[in-house]
Amino acid sequence: MITLQQDEKLLYTFRRHPIVLLGPILAVAILAALPYVAYRLGLRDLIANIPIQGDPALLLTFIYLAWITILWLAFSAAFVDHWLDVWVVTDKRLLDFEQQGLFHRESAVTRHALVQDISVEVKGILPTLLDYGDVHVQTAGANKEFTMKNVTKPYKIKQIISDLADNAKA
Amino acid sequence: MGDSLLFDPFSYTDVLIPLSITPGIVNGLFWVLLGVTGVVVLILAYHLSSYSVSGIKASILIAVQAGVSILLLLATFSASVLFGS
Numbered sequence: 001m002i003t004l005q006q007d008e009k010l011l012y013t014f015r016r017h018p019i020v021l022l023g024p025i026l027a028v029a030i031l032a033a034l035p036y037v038a039y040r041l042g043l044r045d046l047i048a049n050i051p052i053q054g055d056p057a058l059l060l061t062f063i064y065l066a067w068i069t070i071l072w073l074a075f076s077a078a079f080v081d082h083w084l085d086v087w088v089v090t091d092k093r094l095l096d097f098e099q100q101g102l103f104h105r106e107s108a109v110t111r112h113a114l115v116q117d118i119s120v121e122v123k124g125i126l127p128t129l130l131d132y133g134d135v136h137v138q139t140a141g142a143n144k145e146f147t148m149k150n151v152t153k154p155y156k157i158k159q160i161i162s163d164l165a166d167n168a169k170a
Numbered sequence: 171m172g173d174s175l176l177f178d179p180f181s182y183t184d185v186l187i188p189l190s191i192t193p194g195i196v197n198g199l200f201w202v203l204l205g206v207t208g209v210v211v212l213i214l215a216y217h218l219s220s221y222s223v224s225g226i227k228a229s230i231l232i233a234v235q236a237g238v239s240i241l242l243l244l245a246t247f248s249a250s251v252l253f254g255s
Contacts, residue, residue: 002223013223051190054253062196062249066203069242073210076235080214083231084221097221102213105221 012089016150017132024078112168114141120154193254200250
């Protein structure tokens with residue numbers, strides 16, 4: 001669990017837009033259908049030539065279920081990668097966590113008072129229609145720029161961070 | 171004339187799969203799959219429990235992920251057992 005300071009209050013949690021998961025979902029769906037297509041296209045003839053000590057239909061069922069299990073694991077890893085890319089906004093700080101694969105994780109923290117500029121980038125038809133895009137936060141701290149890619153409602157996030165930064169500086 | 175050939179270069183199954191597929195091989199493959207699935211599920215559960223913002227949501231995600239994996243492994247195990255019987 002992400003732990004906050006004792007007198008710190010969690011205000012918002014921002015994640016990437018769920019549409020970003022459409023790529024892995026489509027890839028898994030295509031890969032799941034691939035063995036059936038291969039079977040129809042000629043795998044059946046290849047299997048007929050292989051010496052099998054048992055029912056070939058059960059062997060194919062076993063192979064297909066094993067393939068689906070592997071695809072499920074790959075999708076789970078992609079989902080966890082998506083789920084753990086998160087921006088946490090508290091009443092004092094902005095925390096950026098980024099998961100990259102299973103064994104690479106980056107995190108950065110800045111105080112609202114150090115926020116200098118905030119910019120939003122919404123590029124393309126789909127991001128415009130579904131209201132998601134990149135938010136760049138320029139800071140005066142050691143981590144010069146915070147970037148949240150493909151985040152939902154970027155203009156609202158910009159406003160929230162801007163208000164918090166103004167209050168912290170006042 | 172064809173009967174005198176000892177090795178047919180165009181019969182790919184002779185080259186690629188010299189052994190027959192036995193229940194033992196299928197059983198071995200299942201245990202490899204079980205090991206890989208177990209390791210990946212544990213790593214993902216560790217990440218979710220360590221780095222999630224909400225503990226409840228993390229628990230639900232871990233339960234779904236582990237539950238589906240167990241169901242798939244049970245189905246795969248059943249297929250391997252039936253193949254061997």
